[in-house]
Amino acid sequence: MAAESRPAGRNGPEASSRPAGPSHGMRIFIMWLVVSVVADLLIGFLLAPHLPPGNMSSSAHDEQDAINIMALMSAPVVTFVLIYFGYALVVWRHREGDEADGPPLHGHARIQTAWITITSVVVLALAVFGTVELWNSHGAGGGEGPAPIFKPPGTVSLTSWSPGAPLVVQVIAQQWRFTYRYPQFGGFETYQLVLPENQWVQFDVTSLDVIHSFWAYQLGVKADANPNVNNVAYTKPSQLGRFTVRCAELCGLWHGAMFDYGKVVTPAQFQSWTASTKSFMADVTRILPAFATTYDPTVIPAFRSGPVMKKLGLTSAGGGFYPPQDPVQP
């Protein structure tokens, strides 16, 4: 581990001044070694499995790994700086009656070189690690814009879905609600976010009014919802259960109340849910525009004159809450 050689560099001035007093560098090094090894063991074995955001999806797992690696790397750095400062503050404090100045040390070439080299190596290693992790985890659940390059395997069809192929879910954010559209099932819209287990999901995130951010916390997915922009994020849920969706970008008055819950079900349950929702929502789906990656509420045919929407009260993406330029409180 690169960070471990840092105190070795610290021993530099020690070698020259050893006859004068105790071996400060060695003491600091030993204390640091013990504490940082203990800290890393605690983090690696006790803390790591409980680190957020958990293990509910591939992206959540990858983020947990990344946070864990960061914690393992930074614990020795933090402990080194803290132990050094603690030692210095105790040992080299000013004694009463001592009015002399300290030794005039202006620098130490070996220590400076070692410090710069080690920090550079650690930082570059972290950057390489982050890039590889981003690549391997297909964007790590983050928004990748309209033309993602870190894609999961499988070809996306916009007309039908069967287990094994990526599922497309359009997330339509608006003040202060998420609506979900399933284009592979006739393009119905619903407030419920239901996902199949162990299948790649492609979220196409967009917004009708202001910038929101779609944050499925336990799935480790976060993608900003920009008006007139498609922002794609990938994940693969790996556990059944419920997860929280929150808006993570300040979007106005009720930003704090903009949350809902989604659930991960088995593929069979998912298919029966889509079938029943598709037929239940058929009336509404008929008046919606064809699926597109961005959504402009002002070009919806039934916009403002939509008695169907008002009667059913089931969709908001068509502007059912209010015209986009003039929000009212829900």
Next chain:
Amino acid sequence: MAIETEPGTIQQPGGADPAAPGPTRAWWMRPAVHTAIIGAVIGYVFGHWLGNLIDTGYPQIQPGGGAPDTNDISIVLGYLFMVIGWLAGLGIFNDLINQMRGKRLPDYQLRNGGDAGLARYFRFTHDHKVVGLQYLVGMVVYFCTAGLFAMAIRTELLSPVNHVFSSSVYVEIVGEHGTMMMMLMTSVILGPFGNYLVPLMIGSKRVAFPRLEALSFWLTPIAFLILLSAILLGGFNTGWTGYPTLSVQAGEGIDAYAFAFGLMGLSIILAGFNLLVTVICYRAPGMRWSRLPMFVWGILGTAVMMTLAAPILVGGMYMLLTDRTAQTAFFVPRLGGSTYLYQNLFWFFGHPEVYILALPGFGVVLELLPVFARKPLFAYKVAAAGIIGVTLLSFFVWQHHLFDSGINPDMRPLFMLTTELISIPTGFIFLVGMGTLWKAKIRYTVPMLFCLAFFFNFLIGGISGVFVSDIPADTTEHGSFFVMAHFHYTIMGGLIFAFMAACYYWLPKMMGIKLNEKLGKWHFWLMFLGFNSTFLPLFAVGLAGQPRRVFEYARNLQTLNDWVSISSFFLGASILIFLINFVWSTVVTRVPALGNPWKSRGLEWQTSSPPPADNFGAVPVVLSGPYEYGVTDGPAVADMNPPVGVLTSALAGPETGSDAARAEA
């Protein structure tokens, strides 16, 4: 009136004819705050009337480019003329007009000398020391106001379901707190201490552009009032970032936000530009780059960032205002604009801004550490390289604020790299700090305690920054309380702790009065413990899934949030102790400080405290670096009364000048 082709006086402060008559009018006839307020009121009324006049013949072209039921034009014009009236009332345009009329300018040297009373602190002056103290009081007022908003936020977050404020009031408070802290605190160290101390530290009698410097201060109170006035207009619901289309859609309060922020952008440019030129051009003979105090290095880096980054902010705010008034559509996607454009403009300023808030802190702690460690600064060149490195890299990292936004997703690895690279020069600061403490004789004075706390806080802030810079980890942390805790650790834990260190360290210089040491220690310990107890749990809160700027949160996070809220009240109380100490020491007891109470070698301590109107009797010749503690046979820091010939030859040209200085050394 004939134009004077060969003016008898050099038309710059300090160079005027000493025989010219000083001002004779009574105090209330001379421009000061009271005339400025009158000017501001007249200006606002006029601007508002003009705006209404324009508005009547101005049909609403497109919904979404300014909501139809608002009064944006008259409000923005009202603010514009209010600022012009405020500045005119301060007499800022008097010299300009007099010069155009061919009149002789008043002698500023005499005026400042004759303007010794308390009244000069309420005027537009050309003395950098007066401006520095004006800034100091101003910054404390702005900081405490914004801090009260923070207390209100924490009061609301005591409970996830019971609300002290309505959601609209809560969002207003969040916006006011964030904006006031970020825009007005930009100059929290550069304003008071940079303006006051940089000329003293580099051995100059003046700053380069005294008028611009004073203007940069006098824009802050009016920007502060305009920002506060947003509350009267219903507040703004966008937070300090002001992202469109929310800000285009929002009510009139956002006009106050955008106008005030743009105005502060102007103030930041002026303040930075003045000190940038001062440091480069006004160093005393012998003040080489290798002898420049670390505080001046920090201010230099800050000034570069301010001068280059703030214009982008001013442009962005101007475009936002035209979107809301003149119905342009820079940021309205439905009309062909782009919200990404604003995000780019904002963060191209916003990220250097974050380092504008860090670098002066680096400068302060590195300046103070050798004094109280009684040792030379360890690896001076590495410290300067760290500051330069942060300055340069700060312009290449802004898109890490947009990792999840879908903007340039392919560039994310590059911005992850640049972001992580910035921890290398930041690490230099730790190397220098730790090296300086090696075998030192550490004196635990109040300023030193704040410096040491700076390293502790900034360590946590910096390490959490590495977590946030990693894109996979950032997907969870982005936009959550984790990020919020991270930047409070760097800005409050870094900058504000450094500000406090600077207050305790340099007030004996600036006011000739030492703050009470015992109250100072109470202040320090309450602030240090309160700060960490407030912000450390917020990392956990953020990782547990609480987004920023929400008034409702998950029920299982209430215990942590309550802990944080109660700690934050202690943190607020510590600031109160500081205020009490400040008022008690400088107004009530007024115990005079020693001329150089810290036995510092800094050039600013070699003149009297507080310094005379022209700083130094003669321009000093600097003989050695400022941190040569423990060097027994070295030269003094400077020759305060150099022989006349030295200075003349130094001013004659670069070659002879350096020769003379070298001969002296």
